[in-house]
Amino acid sequence: EDQVTQSPEALRLQEGESSSLNCSYTVSGLRGLFWYRQDPGKGPEFLFTLYSAGEEKEKERLKATLTKKESFLHITAPKPEDSATYLCAVGRGTSYGKLTFGQGTILTVHP
Amino acid sequence: DAGVTQSPTHLIKTRGQHVTLRCSPISGHKSVSWYQQVLGQGPQFIFQYYEKEERGRGNFPDRFSARQFPNYSSELNVNALLLGDSALYLCASSVVGSREQYFGPGTRLTVT
Numbered sequence: 001e002d003q004v005t006q007s008p009e010a011l012r013l014q015e016g017e018s019s020s021l022n023c024s025y026t027v028s029g030l031r032g033l034f035w036y037r038q039d040p041g042k043g044p045e046f047l048f049t050l051y052s053a054g055e056e057k058e059k060e061r062l063k064a065t066l067t068k069k070e071s072f073l074h075i076t077a078p079k080p081e082d083s084a085t086y087l088c089a090v091g092r093g094t095s096y097g098k099l100t101f102g103q104g105t106i107l108t109v110h111p
Numbered sequence: 112d113a114g115v116t117q118s119p120t121h122l123i124k125t126r127g128q129h130v131t132l133r134c135s136p137i138s139g140h141k142s143v144s145w146y147q148q149v150l151g152q153g154p155q156f157i158f159q160y161y162e163k164e165e166r167g168r169g170n171f172p173d174r175f176s177a178r179q180f181p182n183y184s185s186e187l188n189v190n191a192l193l194l195g196d197s198a199l200y201l202c203a204s205s206v207v208g209s210r211e212q213y214f215g216p217g218t219r220l221t222v223t
Binding site for chain 1: 161212215
């Protein structure tokens with residue numbers, strides 16, 4: 001069974017204090033690792049897709065990296081508007097429409 | 112372009128009732144997936160549909176059913192509601208063959 005574990009469960013940062021979120025996964029036939037941002041009461045917003053170990057993608061203050069067992073979401077010099085829940089999900093070989101999600105990391109950035 | 116739309120936004124139902132939730136995908140997206148998100152957890156996969164056929168099903172009871180229409184919109188139906196069905200129901204659309212899914216705002220269902 002596919003498993004995705006995110007850590008920490010919650011992270012509090014001061015504005016400008018860089019840090020990383022972790023996503024560990026176990027999946028048979030990985031076909032993509034996905035990062036989403038979710039604001040309270042809203043649907044997840046797509047951020048990145050990573051397909052192979054060593055791949056990196058960046059968007060503003062966010063940078064996602066992938067190894068064979070885990071992915072990291074690095075946040076550089078965060079701002080209060082980066083506060084949200086960050087979700088990690090994996091897709092597997094034969095199931096196009098199914099993503100398996102972790103429980104998320106709640107990020108709070110204080111001014 | 113409009114994103115994924117869902118209706119209604121909020122819904123309150125009583126145990127034992129049934130509910131229908133609706134989803135319109137992004138224009139050009141023919142695949143729709145449904146997820147249930149309980150407070151404090153990540154979304155859980157319920158169904159995927161494309162070309163009006165069920166292509167995947169998660170570990171949910173038969174009380175949950177769905178269908179897709181010729182315009183690729185979709186409905187999720189839940190019968191005999193239980194308190195534990197209270198959750199945010201999310202619809203996601205994608206291009207067929209792609210695993211990148213784009214989510215709608217969700218429908219908040221409360222069962223009392």
